[in-house]
Amino acid sequence: MTDWLARLRGCLGAPPQTGAGSTRTEPVLNGPVAKPRSRRLGLGAALGWGRSAQLPPTMQDRAALLFQPYQPPRGVRGAGALAMDAGLGAYAAGAYGMDSSFVEQGLAFKGYPTLAAMMLRAEFRKPVEIIAREATRAWIRFRCNGVQADAAQTAARLRAVEVEFLRLHVRDVVRRQIVHGLGFGVGHIWVGLRGVPLTDTGQAVPLLATPHGMARGQLERLVNIDPIWTTPNSYNAENPLRADYYRPADWWVQGVLVNSTRLLSVVPFEVPDILKPAFNFGGLALPQMLETYVHNFLRTRQSVSDMVSNYATKILKTDMSGTMQSDGGLHYADIDADSVTARVAAMNAWQSNNGTFVLDRESEDFDIKSAPLTGLAELQAQSQEFMAGIPGIPLVKLFGIQPQGLNASSQGEIRVFYDEIAAFQEAHVAPVLRKLFQLVQLNLWGAIDPDLDFEFVPLWQMSEQEAAAVEKTKTDMDTANIRSGKITPHEARTREAADAHSLYRTAGLARPMQASSTPPPVNAPSAKRAEQHE
Template sequence: MLRAEFRKPVEIIAREATRAWIRFRCNGTQADAVQTAARLRAVEVEFLRLHVRDVVRRQIVHGLGFGVGHIWVGLRGVPLNDAGQAVPLRPTPHGMARGQLERLVNIDPIWTTPNSYNADNPLRADYYRPADWWVQGVLVNSSRLLSVVPFEVPDILKPAFNFGGLALPQMLETYVHNFLRTRQSVSDMVSNFATKILKTDMSGTMQSDTGTQYAEIDAQSVTARVAAMNAWQSNNGTFVLDRESEDFDIKSAPLSGLAELQAQSQEFMAGIPGIPLVKLFGIQPQGLNASSQGEIRVFYDEIAAFQEAHMAPVLRVLFHLVQLNLWGSIDPDLDFEFVPLWQMSEQEAAVVEKTKTDMDTANIQSGKITPHEARAREAADAHSLYRTAGLARPMPDGNAGGTDKGFVNTPQAKRAEQHE
């Protein structure tokens, strides 16, 4: 986790998964819209007070970086010892009092160790699921630690992984080491791509007189000759060679293809986390009409699946705990949803809105719907440009029956007038 090649993919996924965040909504038909809006605003304020967004982002960093991430739920008045923390926390009106939710804390997985778990009966719901954890000597019930494991391992391996899963750096290790080795090899090749060769009579002047039948080369003379050439190897220097017994040559290694080899080893690191190159390395696609829009769209789909699979269960528990903390009960009509990362531009949204308007106009004129029904559909459309314009109220002329004087000739309007 200390190398940039390991850390950056983890940080990118965690930031993207919490960048657009969530929006709160009401699924039921509340009679008092003002009260519903106030309750949703209270939940939003409570999420800000508890720093839920930052806590969940850091939990994802731990989950991807270490294989498991924990969020500890701190309640006001509960002792920080075995007597207080070993008691199960029930997200029900009888399990937590109003105003008791004090704080949320990320617990580094290195400080947690499972205490007991069922390894006997696979038919039980708690099979290979710790009932409680040791957190630096304090026994904490598992219901007080909200855990996320992005990459699970088989049950038989869970004790070896501290009941977590595979870490993203662990899966990236081979590809990162291959890239580092390739990068170093390319760097060494570039710095030593040319070799100078001195062709000289080494058995002549550089021969040492040892008195034996086979004379040896004087290494000091060779070294001194090469040192003299290296001292003059700049463009302003001059080589002095013996015209009869010496020659000079340069052998260069081809550098073509090195960039492709290094880029390919780098791209392999982006394939495991599924992050586009433009987001992970800032590398833009090359060529005519090259674009990363398709890859980014696929990446956003992967993030949406990650949110629903790993973030939604934790946020659901926190959402219920916040309601219990505010009102002492859970409103079944209140809910939340993840805001899509992929957003249309203003021009694209305007084109879509014009298409919807044309469809409504055609349906109203053909008698399929009334203007009031068109307004209700527009008010319920989360992507409409006019969703906040109060379209759920009656028509501007006060006609609450759903007809408009501008469409009195439509069959739907005539039926409405006959009904009146």
């Protein structure tokens, strides 16, 4: 087995040593091992920007590009970096098939320079920005899950956490992380602590969310790290039963070894394990998913523009062989080109609603041939809608296009989009915010309060009239339940206090009812009227 691995790495041009987690049983390839061959590096590889831009000659080598581990720019890996093991990539390329065209279709990792260039085009950038803004627009609200003895102290703690989030610019940092995650496949937030050196000695130590892992007042700043300056150092690829399987234990950040607990990552569109090394342990970028649809739209838009600008062709019927000959001959070769050009120039100069174009009555005629423009708008609109279907953004939000027709509305599409954003927040944003929420509490008072929590504010909000109608319905239900004996007034107040959408949730309803605050019966006369009656 050892000899087989050595020959395989020799074929791939990989160094003899292996990276962390590479001590795993490799599947046996069928057939003889190919002979080593030299590969000429392109400009991109010579500069250290990843794999060569020149494709190898064979289809199997093209398939290998899909599984080759990512090669970061020079300087990202430190001096003690472990060598990458390409054995699994070789097996995947061999089993991938000789007739695959995934690489030609653009499904391989494009590299961060290409993705950065794609983000300069509005058709790629705007969907990324819309999702990132909507995911952080309404933001979060802090709350207390348990019953606190001191409500004032709980409110003060929640306010302190809110102020700390503002100091650290958590909202803006998370928004930029989502932009990186959607635009490049992965987004990182680095947690900076006071007194910790920016070297391997300080950054390689795990950051535990415990009172012993971080001291009070040590949380200094949060920084977004562009994915191009990061690459994993080691990961477990040996035992799938372990929790850290294909999860990097530490990362290289421009030559500095950083523990993964100090680098909070988000991967919106995760790829299978076999492709994670090739994608730098990130995911599929949204611009790469939109590439085919954007190019189809751009081609359709240009074709429609060309058709509109050239929909009418002016035709001048003249006796070119008779009146425009240079020497009076009868051959077409003797046509005076200058005379024809001058005649066409005169027609172009006089063609307007205020001009008069003179034609020879006997030998000339003028005509206009128009191309039909029916259906061009529908074709362009359809290609534009395809771009909105991949990110799931309504047309009115992505392009500002209002629905046409009687009683047409986008409310249903917007509601579905808000549901998608809510699911995106819970799946990708909540884990990062929960870790930051714990670190902020440790930074403030050195402990984590298990009763404190947060929730995302829903993007879909009712109007004041709708909220009042819902509140009235709840009040009628409580009144009916109290009269029937199902619940007591105190239980109704408790339910109202726990209702996040109640108009009276901040009125202190959780406190017991005072005897003096009990309203008198509706038909009972007041004391003053009783005295007057006597």
